[in-house]
Amino acid sequence: MSRLIIVSNRVSTPSATGAQGGLAVALQAALREYRGIWFGWSGETTEQFDGRINFQRVEGVTTATIDLEEQDVEEYYNGYANRTLWPLFHYRIDLAEYERGFAGGYQRVNDRFADTVLPLIEPDDVLWVQDYHMFPLGQALRDRGCANRIGFFLHIPWPPRRLLATLPEAAELTRTLLAYDVVGFHTEEWLDAFRDFAVVELGATEQDGVLRLDGRSVRLLVDPIGIDAQEFITASRSTPARLMFRRMREAAVGRDLIVGVDRLDYSKGLEERFLGYERFLQEHPEERKEVTLLQIAPPSRGTVESYQRIRSSLEGMAGRINGAYADVDWVPIRYVNQGYSRDMLAGIYRAARIGLVTPLRDGMNLVAKEYVAAQDPEDPGVLILSRFAGAAAQLDVGAVLVNPYSAEEMSDAIILALKMPLNERIERWRAMMVNVEAEDVLWWRQRFTDALEAVAV
Template sequence: MSRLIVISNRVSAPTGSTSGAQGGLAVAMAAALRANGGLWFGWSGEQTDQFTGHINFQRAHGVTTATVDLEEQDVQEYYDGYANRTLWPLFHYRIDLAEYEREFAGGYQRTNQRFADTVRPLIEPDDLVWIQDYHMFPLGAELRQRGCENRMGFFLHIPWPPRRLLGTLPGARALVESMFAYDLIGFHTEEWLESFCDYARQDMGAVIEDGVARLGDRSVELIACPIGIDAAAFADMSKSVNARLAYRRMRDSADGRDMIVGVDRLDYSKGLEERFLGYERFLIEHPEERKEVFLLQIAPPSRVSVESYQRIRQSLEGLSGRINGEYADVDWVPIRYVNQGYPRDQLAGIYRAAKIGLVTPLRDGMNLVAKEYVAAQDPADPGVLVLSRFAGAAEQMGDALLVNPYSAEEMADAICQALRMPRDERVRRWERLMAGVQERDVTWWADRFLAALRRAEVDA
């Protein structure tokens, strides 16, 4: 059997810990690498004064990782710059926040060339190569230039923007052309796949038939393949000692009130300002529910060196303070706003204690919090998932209460409906949601993509 070479911006080495701190992608990659052998290559997260290409190999729990350090300039231009100040906002439909700087684009290309130079000697002729996410769009083309003829797949974990939005990116055509170096490209949803096809067809003249895009002498297969979670493990985790302690802690602190929970990385794409305003509208329209409910928003900071992330933190602090100041009483505050992360086993207990899971991003490639919330519920008395229709997860999770996160009224109505939903309806909705989460779990995702990659025709 051929080995698997996974390449991503960051590498998450398996820890073997029972705390469940690893995310869904790390779980999937570790399982695939154990089954196929091979290694996981990427940036270590550390900086060096001069890039040497030195690789740090480690092996833990059946998985080999290979990481490199980057120079400070690489981090500023490739990661903080082009990846997170250009591509991230643009691909989440926020062209007002996208920064188009030549230095960013140059650093992005240079760093991908460095990745290619470093990982190429590690790739053997029969290996499958699987590259992850927007940090590494051009890596496949760089590897082809270095003589790599292997089957090579790419998976995008964020949305693909509509054609007109992508057209605002300088060098958009060259970026998309570079993706034709892959044999297979995966997206979470049909919508993101169709947006890619629209640009390739209309702006580049690609011919797309039967799930294959052809441009010149290159062809690439396209697949919609939504990622999942390790549903069985997460459900078990919700009954672990740490989860039960977190559940009890939340129920005790709730003091008989219903808890609404949101868990999101602190990011403008997650719709947190709109969520707070929708919750405030609920408090205004349903004064009888005040002091009977509270919102727990967990939002660990990220990308703290990027100005737009600093602004969203300041805005949320001001907004939560204003709402609490206006509606709180001596024995109740409407919003508990927490800027730190928690291990996944504790989160499982928090999810289980929540009457409502509020997952309302303005745009999201998938959003696994929605699936984790479902997996953590008590089957006899489950909570209700309120989900943005603009999250990739909405395509699979139609039994959630789907809302337009831009509409405070719609969000307020959904919160009210969820709080008053009879138990039998909650159970019916949860059973259908849970069946989908279990059927299309993270192993299904990885197996489906790798099976398609093994079948893909190689045009190298």
Template sequence: MSRLIVISNRVSAPRGSHSGAQGGLAVALSAALREHRGIWFGWSGDITDQFTGHINFQREEDVTTATIDLEEQDVEEYYNGYANRTLWPLFHYRIDLAEYERGFAGGYQRVNERFAETVFPLIEADDVVWIQDYHLLPLGTELRRRNVTNRIGFFLHIPWPPRRLLSTLPEADELARGLFAYDVIGFQTEEWLEAFRDFVSKEMGAEIDGDDVILDGRRVTAIACPIGIDAAEFRALAGSTRARLAFRRMRDSAVGRDMIIGVDRLDYSKGLEERFLGYERFLREHPEECKEVFLLQIAPPSRGDVSSYRKIRTTLEGLSGRINGAFADLDWVPIRYVNRGYSRDELAGVYRAARIGLVTPLRDGMNLVAKEYVAAQDPEDPGVLILSRFAGAAQQLSEAVLVNPYSAEELSDAIMLALRMPRDERVRRWRAMMDNIEEQDVLWWRQRFTDSLMSAKRLQDA
């Protein structure tokens, strides 16, 4: 059996099968690595004075991790710069926030070369390589330059932008051409897959042949492969001791009111400002509901070194303060705004206690919070998911209340609809969504991609 080499920007070492902090992607990749005796390679998250290429190996629960440290300039140009100030906003349709600097692009390329040079000696003849996400788009090309002929796959966890948007990137053609170094490319949805095909065919002259895309004689398989959650594991988390305690704590603190929950990394793509404005409109249009509901927004900070993230935090603090000042009473606050993270088992209990799950990103590759909220619900009395139609998850969870997150009016109407929704309709919608979540879970995603990759022809055999 071939070994699997997973390469990602950061490595999430296994933390034990009962850890509530283990994320869905880490669970899926760890399972694949155990099955294929693999290695997970990436950045440690630590900074070194001088890059040496030293690899730190660790082994836990039959998964081997291999990490390297990066220099401060690497982190600033590759991670904070090109990955998160150029590609992230552009791929989320925010060209107004995208910064194009040659230093960023140079650092991005340099770190991808360092990844390739360091991981290259670890790759054996029959290994299969699976590269994750936008941080490492050129890595396949760099491995091919070092005569790696193994099967190499790439999965993009975020959206692929429309052709006209991507064309604003100075290196767009070069970036897209680099994907033809891979054997299989995976996208979260058909929309992102079609956007990729549209760009490479109309801007670069590629041919489309079924699932394959051909450019300059190189044939690559491109598929839509939506990531899921470990539904069984998350249901079990919802019944754990910590989840039950969190559920009881939230129900006690609600004192009979209906809770609306939002859980998002603090990021402008998540639509938090628009969400607060939609909730404010609901309070204004339905004063009779004011003291009957509250919004709990959990938003752990991220990427604090990037100015646009500091700005969104300041904006949300001001907005939540203004709304609370305008509507709060002696015994009620409309928004509980929390800037810290919680373990997955605690969140499972919080989700279960919420009458409404509010998941309204302006653009999202998938959004697993939507699926976790559904999986945590009581089948006999489930809550209602309000979901942005611009999240990748909306294509699978069509029985959610779908909204345009830019419209405060739609958000207000959706909250009212969810609060008034009868139990039998809530159960029907929940069952339809849960069927999809259980059928196309994270293990299905991993198996679908790795099956496609394992069956691809090796470069030397093509």
């Protein structure tokens, strides 16, 4: 492969603090394997879009970013991406907003991406487009004469056909994915849902993992993303991690720590998690001063009303539960609205007896894998994982799977994890660690790029 060009909504340069999401770290790892470019929106606005590209090179990663107009951000990003597609694809049609202006802005920005990135593409380049912000980009590039291999990876769930059908542009949007050569999903469930819509609603045919419609063929691929396992293991042994581990243990004062680390989002099941923990406190009064839940939830998309509501709700719930159960020497929930570096998070994970990862719906969830990688092999903690997270398809060998909608089930899982004997904890952890190390971010990248390179030009 000559070069890899990654296109995504936002571009993240390597951070000195290490405070980056799993996807950013994964894509940077892919770019370091190939001589390439990461192209996308800078996060900044301009009075009038001019297509000017800002190039940077940091720690071996070359980025190319453009600024968007305020109207673009409102309609494409805050509107269609975050108020239409995100809730719908996470099964929250009650929160999805369908506005023609949003859809128009979404297409306009994808056209602007296509116009701007096209001059950077060389004949042998391979393009890898990321996530739901860029569904139409492949078709926009084809319309402009781009004949390169182009792949698309979806990092969030693909909803069932009857849910997706509530989107006015569902058929048109799905059809644009046929412009790609390879389309990847985290799980078989998401791939099946996409194929079902394409076959039933569009009339496509499928054989041996290849979907065909109107002369186009696209390879469908299940390719669950992983973490850089060895890098995270190293991070868990770093000085910042050791200091944070000690800090957590000192703060716990002999109590067991339960930790949740999630972006502040309604898909993460944080309200349901608090209710499940409250149910545990009700049902097991003897454990009340023996545990503390640390919930780290950095805010995101603060301008979107549904995110403002969940932040307010969680603050109220944490205050209510603490008010009902706290004592002068113990607080049941420590709720923190800020992010931490990967090294520091590794120390927090290692100090936690339980990792509570209970999204209502999640494409993958790399926090689950990071929690596993950070554990002490001689005394590992227990992962409690939502069966509706993509990671459950891989980590069911060792995680305690729960229905996050059931406070009762959550309570049962917490007491099970707290009482679990050491030999069982080690056995479960080893089973999960085998997968975390084998199907890591390099495996994910190689599996996708191999499939893309196999496509005939």
